[in-house]
Amino acid sequence: MKSKIGLMRHTTVLFLLLAGGISVLLFSVKYQVQDLEEDRVSLIQEIKSERRAIHVLKAEWSYLNNPARIGALAEKHLGFGKTDPEKMFDVDGVEAIPFRKGVAE
Amino acid sequence: MSKNTASEQAILFDSLDPDRIRVESARKLALETGRTRLLVTGVVLCLAFAALAVRLAELTAFGIPPGVRLASLSPHNKPITARADIRDRNAMLIATSLPTRSLFADPRDVMDIEEAALKLGALLPNLSAEDVRHKLALGGRFQWIARNLTPTQVYAVNRLGLPGFSFRDGERRVYPFGPIFAHVLGYTDVDGRGIAGVERAFDEKLSEPVAPGETRGIDLALDLRFQTILREELAAAQQRFSAVGAAGVVIDAKTGEVLAMASLPDFNPNEPEQALGKNGFNRATKGVYEMGSTFKLFSTATALDSGAVSIADGYDTSEPIKAARFTINDFHGKKRWLSVPEILVYSSNIGTAKMALEVGAKKQKEYMRRFGMLSPAAIEIPEVGHPLYPERWGEISTMTISYGHGIAVSPLHVASGVATLVNGGVMHPPSILKRDANSLIVEERVLAPKTSATMRALMRLVVRFGTGKNADVKGYRVGGKTGTAEKQVGGGYSEDALVSSFVGAFPMNDPRYVVLVVIDEPKGIKSSFGFATGGWVAAPAVKSIVGRIAALTGMLPQDVSDEEPIKPGTPFYIPARATQPAPKIALGGIARAAH
Numbered sequence: 001m002k003s004k005i006g007l008m009r010h011t012t013v014l015f016l017l018l019a020g021g022i023s024v025l026l027f028s029v030k031y032q033v034q035d036l037e038e039d040r041v042s043l044i045q046e047i048k049s050e051r052r053a054i055h056v057l058k059a060e061w062s063y064l065n066n067p068a069r070i071g072a073l074a075e076k077h078l079g080f081g082k083t084d085p086e087k088m089f090d091v092d093g094v095e096a097i098p099f100r101k102g103v104a105e
Numbered sequence: 106m107s108k109n110t111a112s113e114q115a116i117l118f119d120s121l122d123p124d125r126i127r128v129e130s131a132r133k134l135a136l137e138t139g140r141t142r143l144l145v146t147g148v149v150l151c152l153a154f155a156a157l158a159v160r161l162a163e164l165t166a167f168g169i170p171p172g173v174r175l176a177s178l179s180p181h182n183k184p185i186t187a188r189a190d191i192r193d194r195n196a197m198l199i200a201t202s203l204p205t206r207s208l209f210a211d212p213r214d215v216m217d218i219e220e221a222a223l224k225l226g227a228l229l230p231n232l233s234a235e236d237v238r239h240k241l242a243l244g245g246r247f248q249w250i251a252r253n254l255t256p257t258q259v260y261a262v263n264r265l266g267l268p269g270f271s272f273r274d275g276e277r278r279v280y281p282f283g284p285i286f287a288h289v290l291g292y293t294d295v296d297g298r299g300i301a302g303v304e305r306a307f308d309e310k311l312s313e314p315v316a317p318g319e320t321r322g323i324d325l326a327l328d329l330r331f332q333t334i335l336r337e338e339l340a341a342a343q344q345r346f347s348a349v350g351a352a353g354v355v356i357d358a359k360t361g362e363v364l365a366m367a368s369l370p371d372f373n374p375n376e377p378e379q380a381l382g383k384n385g386f387n388r389a390t391k392g393v394y395e396m397g398s399t400f401k402l403f404s405t406a407t408a409l410d411s412g413a414v415s416i417a418d419g420y421d422t423s424e425p426i427k428a429a430r431f432t433i434n435d436f437h438g439k440k441r442w443l444s445v446p447e448i449l450v451y452s453s454n455i456g457t458a459k460m461a462l463e464v465g466a467k468k469q470k471e472y473m474r475r476f477g478m479l480s481p482a483a484i485e486i487p488e489v490g491h492p493l494y495p496e497r498w499g500e501i502s503t504m505t506i507s508y509g510h511g512i513a514v515s516p517l518h519v520a521s522g523v524a525t526l527v528n529g530g531v532m533h534p535p536s537i538l539k540r541d542a543n544s545l546i547v548e549e550r551v552l553a554p555k556t557s558a559t560m561r562a563l564m565r566l567v568v569r570f571g572t573g574k575n576a577d578v579k580g581y582r583v584g585g586k587t588g589t590a591e592k593q594v595g596g597g598y599s600e601d602a603l604v605s606s607f608v609g610a611f612p613m614n615d616p617r618y619v620v621l622v623v624i625d626e627p628k629g630i631k632s633s634f635g636f637a638t639g640g641w642v643a644a645p646a647v648k649s650i651v652g653r654i655a656a657l658t659g660m661l662p663q664d665v666s667d668e669e670p671i672k673p674g675t676p677f678y679i680p681a682r683a684t685q686p687a688p689k690i691a692l693g694g695i696a697r698a699a700h
Contacts, residue, residue: 052204055185062198062281067333083656086579090661 186276188297189311190322191290191304193329194364194539200290200304200374202276202297205253208262212241212248214269221267225250228261252295253277278304280374285332287371288387289325289486289537292380300377301385303537306485324539326362331355334653335365339622342646343369346627346637352388353623354520355650358616360540361524361533363484366390366517391488393513394604394623397590398452398572398639399523400509402608405449405563406526407472408460410556416676419444422455428501433458436589446677449563450571452587454508461507466498469506475532475551476522478514483534490515509588516606520621523608527564527584527616530557562677565613569668570679575644576609578652580662584616585609585647587639592626602626607643611651612663618654622646 074080089097191200215221218241226234232251240248250270254262259272278293280286291302299308307323315321339351355365368388372379379385386392408414423440426433435453448456461469473479473494481489493513495502505511517535525532530552540546552560564584567573572587588606591598606623610616622643629635633642655662671678 052185055201056203058198059201059203059279059281062201065197065329066282066285067330068337082653085581085652085655085660086662088656088659088661 183314184321187312188276188278188293189315191311192322192324193327193332194325194362195328196324197329199282199286199325199327199329200278200280203279205255205275205277206259206272207252207275208250208254208259208270209273210241210248210250210270211246212244212269213246215241216268218242221270224265224267225262228265229254229258278374282329283375284371284373285329285336285367286327287374287380288368288385288389288488289327289332289366290374291486292374292377294377301380301488302387302486305487326357326364326537326539327366328364330657331365331654332367334650334657336367336369336371338646338649338653339367339369341649342622342624342627342642346624346630346633346642348624348627348642350383350388350625351623352392352516352625353646353650354389354517354619354621355654356520356524356535356619356621358524358528358610358619359533360546361521361535362540363517363535363537364618366537368392387486387488388623388625389516390482390484390486391490391515393490393493393515394625395510395513395590395593396516396519396606396623397509397588397604398454399519399586399588399606399608400512401449401452401457401507402526402560402564402586403473403476403478403522404457404461404464404469404507405445406552406556406560407469408464409445409559410530410552411464411468411472413463413465413468414445414460416445416559420448420456420459422448422453422459424455426455426458426504428504431501431505433504444676444678446563446566447679449586450566450679452572457507458504461503462500464503466500466503469503470498472551473506473512475549476518476525477532477534478512478518478522482515482517482521484517485537492518509590516621516623519606519608520619523585523610523621524616524619525551526557526560527610527613527619528557529554561610561613561616564610565668566677566679568609572640573607573609573644575640576607576647576651578611578648578655580665581651581655581660582612582614582663582665582668583609583648583651584611584613585620585644587644589638589640603637605637605639605642607639607647609644609647609651611655612660614663617660618651620647620650620654622650 071082186202186204188202190198190202193199210221212218218238221241222234222237225237226232229251237250240250251258253275254272262270262272276297278297280290280292289302291300291304291306293299293304297312299305299311303323303325304311310323335353335355339353342348343351351367351369353365353367354363356363366389368386370384372384374380409416419442421442422435423442425435433454435451435455439447439451439453443451443453443456445456445460447453448460464472470479477483479492479494481491492515494506495511498506502511521532521535524535530550532549532551534547561584564586565582566584567586568577568583573583573585576583576585585608588604588608590604591600592602592604593599594602604623604625605627606621608619608621610619624642624646627637627642629637629641636642654660
């Protein structure tokens with residue numbers, strides 16, 4: 001009989017502890033969730049502004065890709081001009097390209 | 106003692122046997138009810154917790170959707186701008202909207218109109234103090250003051266700290282390539298509604314919201330690089346020959362996709378007010394012109410395909426045709442019998458008219474309809490011109506239409522018709538939208554494949570031996586046809602106002618691209634020996650375009666040694682003879698400068 005009463009007391013204590021523990025856990029989880037929620041909101045804001053920036057950059061990328069601009073830059077810095085279609089060869093035609101004068105064969 | 110009592114009570118309590126307890130019926134009933142309620146509550150609670158447990162297990166173990174899907178479903182992931190982008194066929198952005206802020210005022214809340222007007226007028230360009238005063242004097246509760254401010258300007262206005270002024274988020278349409286795509290794209294009004302071109306045609310599609318994660322926008326068939334080449338070469342030709350305008354089209358011969366389309370003069374869609382007047386007029390689709398001799402291609406194809414004429418036939422072109430009050434003559438007549446290929450190569454009006462008479466008006470009209478020449482071009486943009494042709498399609502009309510007079514169509518009509526001629530005889534409605542590789546293409550057979558093969562050979566002959574020599578690019582088998590038509594001025598035709606064109610396709614053994622260049626009112630110059638005809642004005646432009654497109658797409662030059670020479674006696678034989686430069690245009694009667 002005595003052991004039964006003792007067991008009940010132990011059980012009560014155990015449950016109290018358990019309840020206490022879970023409360024603490026719940027409390028901390030709740031705060032964690034709150035923190036995460038704040039993180040999420042700021043991340044959403046960040047993503048939004050990044051996407052906005054990407055959108056603007058895409059437009060700028062297009063603007064910079066203007067073929068006339070690239071053509072002018074290639075001519076200025078690389079000395080490239082328009083390709084003469086008659087100068088195009090496939091791999092087998094490489095031998096048909098003459099050597100420059102003064103370059104040893 | 107107390108301990109004893111406690112244990113006694115415990116014993117007593119412990120030894121109670123439920124069976125031995127007798128409770129009075131009323132109490133028993135209450136007790137039973139209580140027990141039942143307790144049981145029901147317990148069961149319900151257990152079920153609820155079980156459901157929670159199951160859901161928890163489900164979520165942790167199975168139910169989590171992949172993160173990407175979650176992100177894409179987020180309501181925060183909606184597009185940055187209300188209006189969708191327009192891209193070229195290589196996904197390069199050619200029209201987009203950028204978020205901006207616009208300044209508005211509630212005039213009732215503005216405390217000192219004079220101060221606000223002076224400060225804002227000094228701060229913002231394109232806005233004078235007088236403007237602000239005027240707008241604030243209009244009253245009401247809402248007045249736009251300045252649209253689309255830069256972040257710096259927004260900051261500066263905020264610093265003024267004027268009451269009654271605030272900002273509203275908006276967006277501004279931006280075209281990164283400026284005038285390159287002008288007429289195709291069109292433009293939008295200040296509120297972002299499409300006014301012309303693709304912006305107008307797909308206004309609804311561009312502004313409708315889509316489910317998050319879905320791709321937005323429109324992919325055009327046009328290629329930025331092709332478009333740049335076409336526009337540059339058109340501008341060069343226009344300038345060289347002091348022409349009032351120019352138009353050009355590059356079309357994919359196999360699918361009907363419009364790879365480039367330009368019209369000069371043009372405008373910068375970033376500044377839509379430039380599009381007012383003639384700059385906004387799309388000559389490539391909206392303008393209709395009597396195209397002149399390029400139409401001989403369709404007449405020859407009609408004659409051959411209907412069986413009325415054989416490639417081995419020929420006609421006497423030594424005498425002009427006199428019909429009613431008209432005289433049909435040749436521009437540089439050979440004054441002899443010409444074979445069918447020679448008629449096309451030397452662009453003989455007399456020969457073509459005679460061929461058309463054998464075909465007959467009814468059949469000619471039917472073929473013209475099948476080439477799409479009798480209805481507005483089936484392109485998506487709203488600026489399309491209605492072809493002009495005679496209501497009474499009589500014998501004289503049959504003859505003049507055969508060499509491209511008395512019928513006016515848009516340049517796009519001609520390009521699309523020539524694509525049909527060379528691609529095996531199948532008509533694809535021209536499209537400004539990129540075609541999906543596995544989507545079904547609308548097509549209608551117009552010519553037998555054999556006729557198409559003959560036409561390819563004939564077009565190549567025109568460039569090798571005839572009026573189109575200036576369009577040849579070595580190794581790329583360019584084929585085509587020149588056209589020169591006098592413009593109608595008042596009631597008659599003007600000898601000084603020409604529409605000179607060249608339509609070509611390459612490589613002729615398996616054509617991939619059709620290139621059309623039309624120059625409006627070119628003036629002859631020294632290096633063209635004073636000529637302003639299609640062969641001198643438009644053909645060299647097509648040559649440059651073909652060369653640049655070939656180099657761009659990595660198309661390799663072919664060995665063309667199999668082309669030389671054509672034996673005498675075969676139908677395609679063109680006798681070698683000096684083609685003396687024809688006299689400068691001096692023709693009477695109805696226009697028949699055909700070259």
